[in-house]
Amino acid sequence: MNIGEIAESCGLPAKTIRYYEEIGLVRPDRSENGYRNFSEQDAHKLAFLGRARSLGFTIEDCRTLLSLYQDQSRASASVKQIARGHLADIERKIEELQAMRRALQTLVTRCNGDDRPDCPILDGLSGD
Amino acid sequence: MNIGEIAESCGLPAKTIRYYEEIGLVRPDRSENGYRNFSEQDAHKLAFLGRARSLGFTIEDCRTLLSLYQDQSRASASVKQIARGHLADIERKIEELQAMRRALQTLVTRCNGDDRPDCPILDGLSGD
DNA sequence: TCTAGGGGTTCCAGCAACTGGAAGGTCAAG
DNA sequence: CTTGACCTTCCAGTTGCTGGAACCCCTAGA
Incomplete structure (x- = not known):
């Protein structure tokens, strides 16, 4: 999925998603043409981030929550x-x-x- | 009055007072040695600003409020x-x-x- | 007289979490 | 072949300070 679609699906602006990549919250692959290519997993992560942010968690809290989310032994x-x-x-x-x-x-x-x-x-x- | 005394009297950090000067909220004179020299008026203004900020007014609101405060025909x-x-x-x-x-x-x-x-x-x- | 300290000065960088904009590459439709 | 909607990177700005470096000034004590 391109950034536009994913932005649509998780409700976050494309700018914000790029920013989240920059600070290492998501790591989408890239297509041949250099466009970001988001997986379903990325979509999930971004939706998670959107909800956490809307509850007012800081970015650093979000980072921690995300890693706990992905840690089955938390x-x-x-x-x-x-x-x-x-x-x-x-x-x-x-x-x-x-x-x-x-x-x-x-x-x-x-x-x-x-x-x-x-x-x-x-x-x-x-x-x- | 030097910046330290004024900071003491209005409860704002010296750094903040310098910042307020930088953005034009106060304009203290300078002594021979280059130190800021605050008048009673400045002290009043800064106390006003401290109270307005503590009520959550933005800096721009404070600027406007201060000018209204000083405008007898408001x-x-x-x-x-x-x-x-x-x-x-x-x-x-x-x-x-x-x-x-x-x-x-x-x-x-x-x-x-x-x-x-x-x-x-x-x-x-x-x-x- | 030197020195230590506690003032003061400027300027630059950084915080949080984006947001806007410029300059340019890519792609599908007409 | 062009138009327009995408996408890319990079840089600057937002709010209201705050910290730190590097330096000057002034007074008191040895």
Whole structure:
């Protein structure tokens, strides 16, 4: 399969797939004409990567997960550890964002948003 | 004030303050010896920037907010618009993260995390 | 007077994970 | 034979810093 087809099938942009090859996540063969030639295995890997990335795993986590995926003698504990680490990161980020949201919401609510200069948002940012 | 003192007072690393100068957010004078010499005004600006950044505003938003802050004839509506846009971004990100969290949580819960290879997390990522 | 230290300066490289664009090769259809 | 849709490589840019090298400045102590 050419890169266009595979991109279509896994939902990743061709650019991204080339990038994944560059950093060694996939290693498609090449046809006579120099075009990348993806196998079904590659298609699977890329779909796997797409899902892992969409769950927010870093590229390095993806690399590890992929190798665990391909390692029949893995321990599921290794996978779970990575996933839980990532889950903790996500939860931390959610909390950070919620704190921002609360603070910002407070300021926004107080601001009239009219044509006058008086502005509680700027006041808040300037330290009152 | 030298960069060290100002960094101390606003809580931003000196590196960051130099970077802010580089991109034109502050323009401290220079002493005879070439050291940056920050005024009280600069201190205020940097504190403002620190707070805006900690609420997640982009640098470009900060630039705009700063100019509105210094513009006595601003309309508070302009400020509110930026803040609401940013709030919407934050809310979108929170939702994305929460979706990730839910999906990941489900997989993690199902995984035994023992020394056997059987792993619902990898199964989920591989598309079952 | 020398030296050590703790400031400060510039400039360059690198992070994550792509994305855009230029310049050009390949292929099938009309 | 040309057109257009593919594909290729390579380089630069994104965001907001951060680290490090190599160097200057200033003060205090031996």
